[in-house]
């Protein structure tokens with residue numbers, strides 16, 4: 354079945370408002386094929402592009418993607434260089450059509466880590482998409498949830514503010530976004546790896562064995578069908 358037909362099968366009343374992807378398994382995808390790890394990341398960018406556009410097309414309001422963690426910075430230099438080159442080459446190009454359709458893009462993470470030219474591309478994406486109302490695409494770049502929470506606490510202390518759990522959200526990178534309804538992790542790992550620890554309090558989690566570069570629209574439909582069957586109780590009965 355064609356991509357469009359498959360996605361059209363979904364019950365649109367049972368979709369997550371906010372779906373978040375921990376895009377894992379690029380390295381293993383490449384290693385399995387006797388390719389350098391960076392080829393897995395390159396393939397992963399293609400998947401990212403397709404998944405974002407599928408999610409927006411079916412009407413998901415917020416799509417978050419974990420692209421680069423604070424811990425990923427400790428990988429070998431050649432891998433970091435390859436990742437930076439991919440960001441440099443793809444970040445604007447990957448998003449420009451969606452921006453033209455009215456998608457707003459946000460980034461979460463400490464962007465000061467990135468080189469000037471990358472930050473210029475990120476700024477361009479933010480600037481050009483600022484007025485978008487169709488959906489939000491939120492990308493984690495040098496993102497770590499512990500840093501995010503500690504930074505938020507420090508800000509509250511500086512402002513001498515005592516805040517509620519709900520008000521605290523305004524101090525996080527994800528301010529103004531709803532909490533993720535669904536967190537999808539690819540490559541079979543059952544962990545959050547420092548992703549949205551505060552926001553994930555009541556998120557449904559789906560782990561799929563599929564490696565991120567292989568995560569096609571069939572895999573997307575499958576996780577969305579699984580989500581549609583979940584019974585969310587939020588501690589109630």
Ligand code: IPE
Pocket residue numbers: 376377378379380381382420421422425436540
């Ligand atoms: C996810 O793939 C992408 C990033 C973390 C940047 P990995 O690079 O973690 O791939 P594996 O987990 O080693 O297969």
Ligand code: IPE
Pocket residue numbers: 375376377378419420421422424425542544546
């Ligand atoms: C999580 O994947 C980070 C991203 C997907 C960006 P990792 O590959 O870094 O996580 P661990 O090391 O397996 O926990």
Ligand code: MG
Pocket residue numbers: 377378379
């Ligand atoms: Mg990994």
